[in-house]
Amino acid sequence: MNSVLAADARDTVGVGADSLAGGAGGPAALAPLLAVALRAMAAGAERRGGPLPAGGAAGVAAAVAAALDGDPLPEYGVGAAEAITAVAGVLTAGTADPADPRCAGHLHCPPLAVAVAAEVVAGALNPSLDSWDQGPSATALEPWVIRSLAGLVGYPADAAGVLTSGGTESNLMGLLLARDAAVEKLTGRSAAAHGVGAAGRRLRIFCSEVAHFSVRRNAALLGLGEDSVVAVAADAAYRMDPGALADQLAATVRDGLVPAAVVATAGTTDFGSIDPLRDVAAVAHRYGAWSHVDAAFGGGALFSDRLAGLLDGLSRADSVALDLHKLGWQPVAAGVFLAGAAQALRPLARRVAYLNPADDEAAGYPSLLGHSLRTTRRVDALKVAVTFRALGRHGIGRLVDACHDLAGHAAARVDADDRLELAVPPVLTTVVFRYRTDAARVDKVNAELRRRLLRGGAAVIGRTEIDGAVWLKLTLLNPHATTADVDALLDLVRAAGDAVTETTA
CATH class of the missing domain: 3.40.640.10 (Type I PLP-dependent aspartate aminotransferase-like (Major domain))
Structure with a gap:
């Protein structure tokens, strides 16, 4: 990088945009930028003010274009702090936030903070699992996670x-x-x-x-x-x-x-x-x-x-x-x-001279290349291992049970409401239901009430079809949500249904 561009890339936190996240100096370079990113997230979440942005798709697209100033690759950089603040901020402000109890449309979970912290480490170190010498510890770690999960299955x-x-x-x-x-x-x-x-x-x-x-x-x-x-x-x-x-x-x-x-x-x-x-x-x-x-x-x-x-x-x-x-x-x-x-993985086996030569493996340097359809692979096992160690099976099981309990509560609430109809009792954490109205309008009303909630940024609920008819769906994956949160979400659905019914011929 020439001296003009190097100077241009410096930012207000005193860390170059071209600084490396790994190595002995990595934490020192990363820490101030993480602080900028966290501030951008907090500001973006405050601007959003709910489970998703109000205004619909056009408003979100316009905000992203503005944050990029019309070009994500300018001739000269704006610096790390400004770039993070603008782009991470607009992503946060315009996202659907699965940590909000009113965001319950898809199998899209709110990640645990402990897992996200581990993800930062994986990203900073950037090992790859296609050869031992690109990720020695990662190559040793993933099989442990696989064995643990295989044992859970009963293999x-x-x-x-x-x-x-x-x-x-x-x-x-x-x-x-x-x-x-x-x-x-x-x-x-x-x-x-x-x-x-x-x-x-x-x-x-x-x-x-x-x-x-x-x-x-x-x-x-x-x-x-x-x-x-x-x-x-x-x-x-x-x-x-x-x-x-x-x-x-x-x-x-x-x-x-x-x-x-x-x-x-x-x-x-x-x-x-x-x-x-x-x-x-x-x-x-x-x-x-x-x-x-x-x-x-x-x-x-x-x-x-x-x-x-x-x-x-x-x-x-x-x-x-x-x-x-x-x-x-x-x-x-x-x-x-x-x-x-x-032995079932045998069709995936590959011998590549520059990745897993036979004499290296014979000398004790293992390779996971023949376990995957991909070559370059992230160490996704890190966040999983950290979470498993932090919570244990019982701790994760309590989170599963909490979401299952929420689904049971939601189903009972729907079943007791004369304006809502339950499709089937929930098995895991999804609840399929719809707003009741006359047969001629029921599909149109349910489709529109969901879009009404999306446009207003009030809630994210799912949609599906049963025998060609439109139904709504709650996918409850937030273990920290409460029954009061579920009640409030269903109240929003009913209010939106009432409003749409009044205006739908």
């Missing part, structure tokens, strides 16, 4: 896994391993080396009709096509019907096709419903299919003594997806993929 000591970007990536890994196992069984050849070929056109994937959309999208990414996914009927509680699954698997085999995978769900996005995991795995294995469980939402029940029984049979699955940035209160990303046996 044996030789289970394996990896931290992922979330449930979508974890589901992709499960389906990839299922596809490769099925192709190799059919052809005796490795799908990774030779492709899926004609065998791929015979493969079928089965999941509940209310499973996550990533199952179909991932099937397309794997070259199988979305049409390879067969939707299995769910019961009145939105759980996969094992009998219907068995019938469809039998019909598939009769047609000369191959059941490659069965994806069960432990915690559907809308209803929190949990498929009968033990029965589903038994049916899948009877037909030689890989059993994968998408427990991105419901996996948090494992921390709770009260709710862990809902996941009975989880350990029978060949692989499992978890998300600790849901009922684990971690900053994004904190997804987890687990396989019941380490």
Whole structure:
């Protein structure tokens, strides 16, 4: 950097914008900038004044453009303090704040402060998990976290896994391993080396009709096509019907096709419903299919003594997806993929001369390169390990139980209100309901009352559909919210519904 630009980059806290966050001097360089960032957050939250900014999308977009002065990459820098104050401030002022009890629209948790503090350390040190010499301690740390989570699931000591970007990536890994196992069984050849070929056109994937959309999208990414996914009927509680699954698997085999995978769900996005995991795995294995469980939402029940029984049979699955940035209160990303046996990850194995040469591994320098679909990977295990050590299983379980209690309270309150209607009793922490009005207007009123709350910055509530009809949804992931907070949120919904009804023809 030349002297003019270097001088231009200096800021009011006396730290250069080009200072490094790591190394022996890293903390000294980082501390004053963190103070600036925290002040910007506080000011931005005060400007927002609620769970999200008022004014809608256009107002937020205009504020972001103004903070960037129309160009995020000017010819000359404004300095670290000014940049942080403006950009972090506008992000905070314009965000949806999951720590606000009125922000309950999605599986978007308020992260624990202890996890965020650990995240700062991970960002400052910036290790990468694609080779031992880029992250020695990180390479040693992640397997400990994986073993702990595998034990929670009930997997044996030789289970394996990896931290992922979330449930979508974890589901992709499960389906990839299922596809490769099925192709190799059919052809005796490795799908990774030779492709899926004609065998791929015979493969079928089965999941509940209310499973996550990533199952179909991932099937397309794997070259199988979305049409390879067969939707299995769910019961009145939105759980996969094992009998219907068995019938469809039998019909598939009769047609000369191959059941490659069965994806069960432990915690559907809308209803929190949990498929009968033990029965589903038994049916899948009877037909030689890989059993994968998408427990991105419901996996948090494992921390709770009260709710862990809902996941009975989880350990029978060949692989499992978890998300600790849901009922684990971690900053994004904190997804987890687990396989019941380490050998299951064999299709991911890679030998790269500049990352994991065989003689280095033989000399005791391990590599996690063959555990992931990614090469460069952050040490997301740090925040998880710090949180686990800080709270323990019981501490995290208490947070899960608190959110479950809030959902029970919300459901009871909805059920007792003559202007609100409950869809189904909650299983985990989601409550699906709607504002009651006449049949001709009910969808329009519920859709508009939600937008009314968003425009005013009053609340973030979710929306879904049941049989084509519009319903509302509370996803309660704030363990520090109170029953009074839930009551106030439902009061806002009812008031918005009353207002919209008066103006809707």
